Amino acid sequence: MPEVPGVQPLLDFLLALPAVTAYALITAGSALENVFPPVPSDTFVVLGAVLADRGSLQPLPVLLCAWIANSGGAMVVFGLARRRGRGVFETRWGRRLLRPHQFRRLTRFYERHGLWAIFFARCLPVLRVIVPTFAGFTGLGAMRAMAPVVAASLLWNGLMLAGGMFASRNVDRVMELLGQVNAWLLLVAAILIGLIIGWWVRSRRDEAPRASSEAGDDAEGDDGPRSSP
Numbered sequence: 001m002p003e004v005p006g007v008q009p010l011l012d013f014l015l016a017l018p019a020v021t022a023y024a025l026i027t028a029g030s031a032l033e034n035v036f037p038p039v040p041s042d043t044f045v046v047l048g049a050v051l052a053d054r055g056s057l058q059p060l061p062v063l064l065c066a067w068i069a070n071s072g073g074a075m076v077v078f079g080l081a082r083r084r085g086r087g088v089f090e091t092r093w094g095r096r097l098l099r100p101h102q103f104r105r106l107t108r109f110y111e112r113h114g115l116w117a118i119f120f121a122r123c124l125p126v127l128r129v130i131v132p133t134f135a136g137f138t139g140l141g142a143m144r145a146m147a148p149v150v151a152a153s154l155l156w157n158g159l160m161l162a163g164g165m166f167a168s169r170n171v172d173r174v175m176e177l178l179g180q181v182n183a184w185l186l187l188v189a190a191i192l193i194g195l196i197i198g199w200w201v202r203s204r205r206d207e208a209p210r211a212s213s214e215a216g217d218d219a220e221g222d223d224g225p226r227s228s229p
Contacts, residue, residue, distance in 0.1 A: 027068075030069040074132050107138040110140045125189050132145060
């Protein structure tokens with residue numbers, strides 16, 4: 001088992017804070033993950049759960065702070081991406097990231113599977129930020145994006161809160177287990193990212209045959225009217 005630095009000094013510090021300040025830290029930490037993925041929102045929720053179990057905070061406000069901040073931060077990032085939309089990928093650098101035919105395929109994917117893709121991605125490190133952001137770029141409707149973001153955030157933060165309160169008397173062990181869970185989730189995310197990169201490489205290679213096929217279809221379409229009487 002990997003050793004985890006003791007968190008009791010941090011808990012003592014948080015216990016000494018006014019409740020409003022502690023709630024503010026949980027809110028800020030839960031929101032920050034959406035723009036800076038290395039910040040683990042899970043840790044803030046678990047620490048809030050321990051404080052709630054020890055009487056410094058109340059469980060429901062901890063959950064609401066984490067849930068609203070995490071969901072709200074994700075939707076702000078989604079909204080900014082949606083506002084920029086396709087224009088980002090019409091620039092030179094944008095076309096290097098996603099060529100037009102790749103962007104069309106990505107848009108179709110979100111139209112068909114966006115709800116479940118966003119829901120499951122919100123439980124995985126890194127992807128929980130990337131997937132909703134690209135949903136915004138493709139122009140997915142705000143309500144269709146909000147539903148899975150809000151549902152997944154409530155479920156995940158609720159589990160973190162319950163687990164933290166259940167084992168708050170052995171918080172070092174809880175943090176160790178949380179680190180292990182996040183390590184496995186990061187592995188799953190890395191595998192999915194690898195598959196996404198594989199799709200990206202293969203789909204870029206598809207562009208030339210696709211363009212030739214489309215050009216051939218256009219040529220046949222042009223020849224048709226000329227050959228008809």
